[in-house]
Amino acid sequence: MTPLDLLAQGFVQHALIAAVLVSIAAGIVGALVVVNRLVFMTGGIAHTAYGGVGTAIFFGWPVLPVTGVFTALAALLLGGLTQRRRERTDTLIGVIWAAGMAFGLIMVDLTPGYQAGLMTYLFGSILTVSSVDLWLMAGVDIVILGLALYYxxxxxxxSFDPVFARTRGIPVTGLYFMLLLLVAETVVMMIQVVGLLLVIALLTLPPYLAQRYTRTLGGMMLASSLFSLLFCLAGLMASYWFDIGSGPAIIATACLIYVAVVAVEKAGSRLAS
Amino acid sequence: MSNPDTHAPVIALDKVVFGFDDEPVLDHISLNIPPGAFTVIVGPNGGGKTTLLHLILGLYRPDSGRVRVFGDRPGQHPDRIGYVPQHGNLAPGFPATVEQVVLMGLPHGRRHGPGFHPDERDAARQALTRAGISELADRSFGVLSGGQRQRVLIARALITEPELLLLDEPFSNIDPYGRACIHETLDDLGSGLTRVMVSHDLGITRQAVSQVVAVNRVLVSGLGPAITEEMLALMYGQHGADCPMGQAAQVAHQQAAVGPDSRGADQ
Incomplete structure (x- = not known):
């Protein structure tokens, strides 16, 4: 098949649109996660999402909306707990992380006859994204983009200095919860594409790279989105060429590019000195 | 909004009690700071200096007693108050230019959206000029030295042209040259500005300082810029002369007795 034949396939077009939509959310939210040092918190929220998936499978409800609500509630719970007990943040995240994941696994175990499809939500399958999913993702993108621009x-x-921000009258607690909700919905939206286990990579690797080349938060968000899209597209090609799963292929590509960039930079600075 | 009586205190604390959980931090603190005063708050670490500033800023609420700033409850007038927090808790490598950091000093809610208005950017440039670092406007905040960052944070506090400036240990992590420069900047801000500076540096007392108060759970205030014996007893009273803290206190006491502008008794 030539590349053009490939592009003519509906599922390939869906995959490309999904890559763009996911990258917009991942870039904006990922940049905020990284500068606010909420990577572990994001890991906790992502794994709690599995409880939502298990719940949806057990009751036979649609997975994406149920997981969306479940994960949002988990994010609010995590936010509330860590606000009250700031010094216990790590421990609380660890507990909720494990509990959410175990709950999801138990629900799946209790579902009679259920076996297949579980891996889909762990590792993602960008090649099976439906039109409905695309519309949902576009909706989440619009909300994220709108909130990020307005606020x-x-x-x-x-993100720079929360204590000072409070003295300016900025509703810091509200923004914190808003950010956690955005993380939750971005995670749920990315389940389809890279899967739960690999969400963290797409929310952190692009911003880490972007931070090296940008001087403003907005620039970092834009560059993160572009890096994320690059990883998705390169990963999809790798997935096709090597006949491997799309989720792992995207993350493997992202990691390779990240290591290559850092290595080239290190070599460059050595040569310069 | 404004005070009809120009001599009404800018900050008035009346029998303020505050603690974290069951641990008392401040016990019946009363303090009046008049307009134009340059007040320095000294005291040991953990003595409640920063907590006192946070109460004035409205970040904490007193368990009992009353805090009034410009005659109102704290937190009502963000644009009339400039705040320079303790240096060092800012994320390294944060993607922001110096100008953007200064713009963060604007109060919430005037405008939304990603861009900044030309008026606001002008105000930021003016604040940078007042802090003596107008040439840094387009630099990345993350690459600056400690002293430069501190001046950026001072500029951020000045962007609203505040009547009250609150500074929390502006000299920590800054070399002596940088300290001298920042001292000069603060002295030059003009007598119309009410300044409150927290410091654990006992050598801080200067001519420009109008009042020193010592805080260590309770408060002792003096009339002039000198540290009194009573303050030293409050801060270091529990240490004997054989303890390094007690020795430092004695040295500081001797220096303080020499004159208000004596420096160098850092610890």
Whole structure:
């Protein structure tokens, strides 16, 4: 099959649109996660999402909306607990992380006759994204983009120095919960594409790279989105060429590019010195 | 909004009690700071200096007693108050230019959206000029030295042209040259500005300082810029002369007795 034949396939077009939609959310939210040092928190929220998947499978409900609500509630719970007991943040995240995941596994175990499809939500399958999923993802993107633009100043100040931001009258607690909800919905949206276990990589690797080349938060968000899209597209090609799963292929590609960039930079600075 | 009586205190604390959980931090603190005063709050670490600033800023609420700033409850006038927090808790490598950091000093809610208005950017440039670092505007905040960062944070506090400036240990992690420069900047801000500076540096007392208060759970205030014996007893009273803290206190006491502008008794 030539590349053009491939592009003519409906599922390939869906995959490409999904890659763009996921990258917009991952870039914006990932940049905020990285500058606010919420990577572990994001891991906790992502794994709790598995409880939502298990619940949906057990009751035979649609997975994406159920997981969306479940994960949002988990994010609010985590936010509330860590606000009250800041010094216990790590421990609390670890507990909720494990509990959410175990709950999901138990629900799946209790579902009679259920076996297949579980891996889909662990590792993702961008090649089976439906039109409905694409619309849902576009909706989440619009919400994220709208909130990020409208609250850009507040998010900037909140991320840079939350205590000072509070003295300016910025609703820091509200922004914190809003950010956690955005993380939750981004995670749920990315389940389809890279899977739960690999969400963290797409929310952190692009921002880490972007941070090296940008001087503003907005620039970092844009560059993160572009890196994320690059990883998705390169990963999809690798998935096709080597006949491997799309989720792992995307993450493997992202990691390789990240290591290559850092190595080239290190070599460059050595040569320069 | 404004005070009809120009001599009404900018900050008025009346029998303020505050603690974290069951641990008392401040016990019946009363303090009036008049307009134009340059007040320095000294005291040991953990003595409640920063907590006192946070109460004035409205970040904490007192368990009992009353805090009034410009005659109102704290937190009502963000644009009239400039705050320079303790240096060092900012994320390294944060993607922001110096100008953007200064713009973060604007109060919430005036405008939304990702861009900044030309008026606001002008105000940021002016604040940078007042802090003596206008040439840094387009630099990345993350690559600056400690002293430069501190001046950026001072500029951030000045962007609203506040009437009250609260500084929390502006000299920690800064070399002596940088300290001298920042001292000069603070002295030059003008007598119309009410300044409250927290410091654990006993050599801080200077001509520009109008009042020193010592805080260590309770508060002792003096009339002039000198540290009194009573303050030293409050801060270091529990240490004997054989303890390094007690010795430092004695040295500081001797220096303080020499004159208000004596420096160098850092610890």
């Amino acid at each position: 850009y100043r507040d998010l900037l100040s909140f």
